[in-house]
Amino acid sequence: MLDLKFIRENPDQVAKGLAAKGVALDLESLLSLDGERRTLLKEVEILKAKRNAANDDIARLKKQGQPTDAIISEMKLSSQKIADFDSKVGEISGKIVEIALLIPNMPLPEVPVCKGAEGNKVVRTWGEPRKLGFKAKDHLDLASELGLFSMEKGSKITGAGFPVYFGEGARLERVLISFMIDLHVKKHGYTEVWAPAIVNRASMRGTGQIPKMEEDMYALAAGEGEEKGSYFLIPTAEVPITNLMRDETIEEKDLPVKYTGYTPCFRKEAGSYGKDTRGLSRVHQFDKVEMVKFVKPEGSGQELEALVKDAEEVLQELELPYRVVLLGSGDMSFAAAKCYDLEVWAPATQKWFEVSSCSLFTDFQARRMNIRYRNATTKKLEFVHTLNGSGLAFARIVLCLLENFQDSNGKILFPKALQTYFT
């Protein structure tokens, strides 16, 4: 959420940001509602001030045994008026919040402005995309030959897009989770969290999935015969972990707070069926190790760079060549102000796969969630900045590992970093 005051004072800048994100939204009506609200507020607050004074008078008169009928009947009328005003103000405020929640975060100045993905920029690469000197098998063939996972079994027990892992495939999943979390905890200084995979509506609103992305998530009902939408399966650990701090004030000395955690992730991604959805490239349930940071506003840009480095190191340890992509405004998520994707080349599928997305949300999520810290110099409560990044996203990383580390006999030779986990 943006600061209403900021929108009021910088409507042009907000309009620019909306355009950059490709969001059509009627700012004018928001601003006029805001003006209307403040006008009403002024009137009703005068009435309330009078009522407060009258209440004191009544109390005093009663104590003195004086008559109060006249003033009470006068206040009856006044209270009715106040109630009318209040309900009007409430109605307008509701509308304002509804609109304000639909306004995306503003991209930072260094983010390329573009309509879609065409403005994305590769900012650096690491390693050379592997060229195999033999006919590479794709991950699906490898999986069925080695019995690592099955899409068919998943379709049977659940539905399309729910892979089932077997044997070394299942082991790889488990080992990778430990490997990544260990790296982030021991080397990068994150605290490990194990969080619920189901969250409530307020949490989804906090990180910004609601109201815009509600359709992409699996909604659950609170109880028998109740409507769906009180609870949701999480699309990413970002949601539970960031919301850990909702409505809390963090001591400045405790910043930055850095969490990492593994969770399964669930995404409906309606309408995504197509040629790019073969095998593990796009599934409805996958695993992910996530990193979440709460930081001071100053220097949050550097925190994003550090976060990306933390994610990159996982790929380096896994010896997977990758490229770092700075997303353009049109390809960024609703809540992000700046975002880097990490992409890995899959030599058989012949495609770059996004295996991590690292974002800076500035104070956008913190404002929605009311996460603050006390600034030691200004002595004021201020919103923190939040960040998160995948470190890394599964299914795709497994896809990339299989295709990159196959040998000409169709065997997989895992990178050194994983071998200790496999012994």
Added chain:
RNA sequence: GGAGAGGUGGCAGAGUGGUCGAAUGCGGCGGUCUCGAAAACCGUUAUCCUCGCAAGGGGAUCAUAGGUUCGAAUCCUAUCCUCUCCGCCA
């Protein structure tokens, strides 16, 4: 799931219709004293909205949402949460 108790400021905890945004204690901050520190003493110490260049003014907030009333932390209703006991259960 059942029965009971309860949710008040950073924390502890008073307050059961009227100058209550809220006693008191602890903690925090500032000061006096001291070579310095501790102790003691004095002062101060919530957040949000809104008007204002500012000084400052006004409004709101005692889990949440409604209701009763001229007036609600206090009464009523619903919801959520916490604790104790019982049941069920991996």
